[in-house]
Amino acid sequence: MPKIAPLSGFPELLPEQRVVEREVIASLSRTFELHGFANIETRVVEPIDRLAKGGEIDKEIYVLQRLAADADAKAELGMHFDLTVPFARYVLENAGHLEFPFRRFQVQPAWRGERPQEGRYRQFTQADIDIVGRDTLGFHHDVEVVRVMVEALGALPLPPLSFQVNNRKLIQGFYRGLGIPDVTTAIKVIDKLDKLPEDTVAQQLVEQAGASAEQAALCLRLATIRVADTSFVEQVRALGVEDELLETGLTELAAVIDGCASATSERVTVEANLRIARGLDYYTGTVLEVFMAGYERLKSVGGGGRYDALASDGKTTYPGVGVSFGVSRTLIPLIADGVLSGSRKVPSAVLVAVTDDDARDASTAVATALRARGVACEVSADAAKFGKQIRAAERRGIPFVWFSQADGTHQVKDIRSGEQVDADPATWTPPEDDLRPTVISTAREIEENQ
């Protein structure tokens, strides 16, 4: 038997920490559903050849095999490493039963056998929203899906978030209009701007993408444009590049920025940042990444964009646009730092004390009456001295202790204030704020101190 110890990269939460994760997922789900997104879950496994596409991710795929399998049996199944690959397969498999445009949200774990570090885990939960069309998908869905995620994350008690949005057509059109020989390579090089100094990036644009020094300088100027309104349009035009695709990109990006404006707040901002490219090949229009103030070391905590071919079966193509939020990547560091915590270890708002073991049925009857009106409670495990029962409630974070007297009267004590009042199990209800465990966040304070 192995020693009991945590497994690196497989974080688990204590009950009071799990309160945070559950409330965050419930809040996200509420917002997604208000906007008509249906929930699905996919199986956790896919055929390996659907997962392994020769990319960087391949070596991190976990494959699955029965313990009893023959030694030379070839493994056929792997664990999904994101929610996009299984979703694309689900759309193809069930296309005949789905209504398009199909809005779905999905909150599930994914697995990657990578080196664990803060914000990077081998098992991690993501929350994805996507809108998928059959053959076509109106551009206005780009605005919709970004705005929904802005609203969803804006409802969470997190440190300030910044949505950094760009558009692949804008970059591609600019580079094409500028006359860069290898546009695809140029995008990949520009994407390294957060890791390499500007000089090096300019040099690589010349050496790898065939740009002139002047062209490289303009690419870098484009990449420095970052504003929270649509003034980027004039800034780009001032660079003097003309191209039809560039114009489309400018119009689309301006529509996303404008469309999200009324959903922003001091907790969530949306900016046009013309440096954002996202390395992944499948993005074709809107691209975005989400960053969290004070946690820039996590890199992006979310991201997404438009892909004109999320899935295709050869006959029909399914374009999509979506945004993914890293639930584990965001919450586990915040919980570890004490920024987010649960208000108590148990759902119970009330501990019903037990006077002596013969009176357990009476205490259970009180609990049943409270539960009938939605008040979560538990009956004391044993008929210890009242002081000990109160301390048991305290250790669990239960705010109220209920005492029943032999004469049939009842009293309830708020163990935080010490106040004890007469109460009737058929009518007494705790204050709304005490009904359920809540998330305690110091994020607001962090923000105010900055």
Add this chain to the structure above:
Amino acid sequence: MPKIAPLSGFPELLPEQRVVEREVIASLSRTFELHGFANIETRVVEPIDRLAKGGEIDKEIYVLQRLAADADAKAELGMHFDLTVPFARYVLENAGHLEFPFRRFQVQPAWRGERPQEGRYRQFTQADIDIVGRDTLGFHHDVEVVRVMVEALGALPLPPLSFQVNNRKLIQGFYRGLGIPDVTTAIKVIDKLDKLPEDTVAQQLVEQAGASAEQAALCLRLATIRVADTSFVEQVRALGVEDELLETGLTELAAVIDGCASATSERVTVEANLRIARGLDYYTGTVLEVFMAGYERLKSVGGGGRYDALASDGKTTYPGVGVSFGVSRTLIPLIADGVLSGSRKVPSAVLVAVTDDDARDASTAVATALRARGVACEVSADAAKFGKQIRAAERRGIPFVWFSQADGTHQVKDIRSGEQVDADPATWTPPEDDLRPTVISTAREIEENQ
């Protein structure tokens, strides 16, 4: 690229089917939380030597390995095959941070590489509740945990369920008092009564457990006792066997039956069934299985019991009592049979029509006003003819379509009745029953036709 096809044993649900699973899990969670059970999730992997104990289950364990691992690398991790093994490990690992008795519920998938059949899947979701003590755990928690599951399952729209309860002490005490030489083997033999004829079981009791023919006959008579009240106590006493452990078992079983009585209904019954043994070695007192009317072919859809040593680190022992409900085992056959279905494919209660593409912003403003009051809605994907937009709502099961006129007036149409009325986006709300997708169940009709 493999052909897109379902994987046997890994069922997935369409959005309207997933409504059923989500609502069932939400309902179960509500009941568990009303009783003070805290939610946890464990990682899906455990060290293989914690999973593989030399039992029947071993060959069904899925092991996990990185695709890039060396060919001769030894796999160290396996997927959990139930929620009990990871929970026991979690208790040991976090004992210093938990408050005992620790009530927890856990709803997660588990994996077994077994041959798929109706009710048996390779990935399946379970909902478990357990109460765990440190060193000791009062017997009254047996009553509590069974009653909580009776209440939780009684709140679901399922065909009638039957809790069949017994007590290991009762059987062991009876066999011991009777003088059966090999009590452990006798229990295993009696456990085969649902597969083998009585004669064969009697013969095996003689041959394998060393019983006399008369003792075997009494064992069979004990196993035929099945009543919905505590009259089994007198029936057992009438068999004339005396034993201290038997008396304890009778008292405990009577307490469970009595304690659950007020939670039973025509949808959930609780019976003492002295044939229930559960083959698993670790049960030490209360044992139970749950069966569903019309679905006896699934065998039990839930089960559990008391184990005096759920976990132990050599110094401290953690006794527990718990019940597990097979969410997938129960729901997937009921969904396939059309007994349970979701009322619609999307959360939206309203489709906001779009008059022409320039009026999309006006429609979005209506949707925003409705969402502010908790009404889920979506804006039509395109400004097609109204008839087409109404049919799009119909296909999704959305009950209401909203029309805005150029003069600033609004009307909402119930597309089921055809009724169309003036409405104000700032105040109109659909009937409570239409707010969210619901579960439609024909279980009640099935019951009435029986």
